[in-house]
Amino acid sequence: MMPAESDPVAPLRAALAVSPDNLPLRRHLADTLLSLSRYDEAVDEFRKLLEASPSSRDIQLALANAFYQSGRASEAAVILESLLDKPNPPAAACVLYARLAIGEGRIADAVARYKQALEIDPDVADEELSTRLGVLPNQSYQEQDDELFEGRVRHRGAGADGDFETELERPKVRFENVGGMDQLKEEIRVKVIYPMEHPEIYQAYGKTIGGGIMMYGPPGCGKTFLARATAGEINAGFLSIGINDVLDMWMGNSEKRLHQIFQQARDNAPCVLFFDEVDALGGKRSDMQSGTARQLINQFLAELDGAEYSNEGVLVLAATNAPWHVDPAFRRPGRFDRVLFVPPPDEPARADILRLHCQGKPTRDIDYNLLAKKTPKYSGADLKAILDLAIEAKLTESIKKGGPPQPILGKDLLQAIKSHRPTTQEWFSSARNYALYANQGGLYDDVLKWLDK
Ligand SMILES: Nc1ncnc2c1ncn2[C@@H]1O[C@H](COP(=O)(O)OP(=O)(O)O)[C@@H](O)[C@H]1O
Ligand SMILES: [Mg+2]
Structure with missing residues (x-):
């Protein structure tokens, strides 16, 4: 925390110390902290406000917003979901949820929520969101649907009546x-x-x-x-x-x-x-x-x-x-x-995955078991990324030195591991909340077992 004399919110805090139950004053402090990007302190104050008025949708929304701004998306989501589960949710909650959904790559949810927000209150329209989601605020939804649909169909080169075929693959992987x-x-x-x-x-x-x-x-x-x-x-x-x-x-x-x-x-x-x-x-x-x-x-x-x-x-x-x-x-x-949980690969599976991806490539002196040991929590895609990194480094080296292509060595892969962190952890931190607090009839028991490991 800053020293009192240079802290712009010090006077507010001093006033609150005298009258801790002055809710408008605390709200002002919370908003000020948020505008100063002092998220943890802002969250603290919004929490106190919520304790004083637990059913206030306005404060729930403000807390969700503070979480969202500070990058604590899953905490924001939990609050927003409870707000949105009830009838007549505030339009601003829908907008915030749309932003969260975009962050998680759930674009269709974002579109639905943003449209809902505009239906509740056209004034919440936001140019950036509208562009990003292809939702035009000032048109009737029917017109808009047709327009976007036409655009996309043409883009796919399908017939005018909207018939289309998705490409049928014949996969060779087994x-x-x-x-x-x-x-x-x-x-x-x-x-x-x-x-x-x-x-x-x-x-x-x-x-x-x-x-x-x-x-x-x-x-x-x-x-x-x-x-x-x-x-x-x-x-x-x-x-x-x-x-x-x-x-x-x-x-x-x-x-x-x-x-x-x-x-x-x-x-x-x-x-x-x-x-x-x-x-x-x-x-x-x-x-x-x-x-x-x-x-x-x-x-x-x-x-x-x-x-x-x-x-x-x-x-x-x-x-x-x-x-x-x-x-x-x-x-x-x-x-x-x-409904099956697909966990990150365990050690033997990681060795298998690396071996599979190295097939047909020039390699030498690779101890797959050792590499597997060094890559806990790495996903299959992470392991592939490591190999790609090692190959890139080898390519550059070969080109600089001239001569025949050099094989990929175990130590090249070990080196690559150092520059690529596993990407599965973020998922577990949001899954954790659902598994602990919304474990519908044991649906996420496998996730819980994994968290305990
Ligand atoms: N068990 C595995 N064996 C071999 N390769 C894998 C495995 N898991 C992931 N990969 C590699 O990672 C890539 C991304 O995996 P993907 O199936 O798209 O993951 P998800 O659908 O779970 O997000 C795959 O195309 C493949 O190259
Ligand atoms: Mg996938």
């Missing part, structure tokens, strides 16, 4: 190319591959076929990679629906497009239909108040249920970094009824 994840591979075999290959056995036991798997966990740990390898494993097609397709859907005509995607998978069966970042599509209904969002979710559920068209031969997989934002309706039987 389970053997995925390091570790033995348990997950087995779950996928039993739950989706065998039933598809031997439907008669399942039917004999009266087991219904269907239902999908939702994978969640920190980024870079192989969710997308494993989904693609599942298709490769059974020589099936692979349709990957990512955030951009989902965004396109949000911009208009969403139910029709979602239906087209499912039809494309059905037409190409056997096919793995993979929804990446599924939280963008199937956000909690309470999170997404707008009519469009609800309709889209209901359409998604209906397609998953396969009530109208059979999903035979379609394996539905999904991945998310934020399972707590996915509507629980998605977890009912026949839908994503297996």
Whole structure:
């Protein structure tokens, strides 16, 4: 803390010492601290204010804002979610939530929230947010949807009536190319591959076929990679629906497009239909108040249920970094009824992953077990990044020195490890709150076990 004489808030603090119950004065102090970027002190004061008036939405919002500004996003999120769960939330809470969602890469949520904010109070319009999210404040939503939709469709080069096809892949990667994840591979075999290959056995036991798997966990740990390898494993097609397709859907005509995607998978069966970042599509209904969002979710559920068209031969997989934002309706039987945690690779898996990524590259003297020991908490993507760093360094060296390309050595990789920190920790710090305080029926027990390690 600053010495009293040079601290601009010292007079305020002195006045408060005399009358600690003067709430407007404390509020003034809190706001002043925030404007001086003295976040921890501001948070303290907002907390005291909240103790005095626990149900004040204004103060909850102010505290969330202080958390947000100081970079404590998950704490801000917890407060905002409780504000937004109640009817008639303040428009400013929606705006702040939209900013948070952008920070977490949940663009569709951000769009929905920002639109909601504008519906409640057009005055909260913010030019930067509008541009970023493609939401134009002064137009009717219908017009705007059409305009953006047209723009995007043209960009994709599809027909004027909005028909489009997502590219169907034929992946070459198989389970053997995925390091570790033995348990997950087995779950996928039993739950989706065998039933598809031997439907008669399942039917004999009266087991219904269907239902999908939702994978969640920190980024870079192989969710997308494993989904693609599942298709490769059974020589099936692979349709990957990512955030951009989902965004396109949000911009208009969403139910029709979602239906087209499912039809494309059905037409190409056997096919793995993979929804990446599924939280963008199937956000909690309470999170997404707008009519469009609800309709889209209901359409998604209906397609998953396969009530109208059979999903035979379609394996539905999904991945998310934020399972707590996915509507629980998605977890009912026949839908994503297996929710699996994809942790960072353990030591043997890390050795495997490094070995796999070094295949076909010039290497020498690499002790994979040692490297694995040196990389706790590193994701598969982190390990790949390390190899890329080492290769880059070798390339530069070879070019400078001339002569034949030098092999990558174990010590080059050790060197690279030093310059690349693991990227999984941030995820755990936000997951922790949900696992501890919103562990829906033990859904996140695996995360808790991991936190204890
Ligand atoms: N278990 C693994 N085995 C081999 N490579 C992996 C593994 N996990 C991650 N990777 C590498 O990291 C990249 C990013 O992984 P990805 O599947 O996109 O992670 P996520 O979907 O969980 O965020 C992959 O393309 C792959 O190169
Ligand atoms: Mg992914």
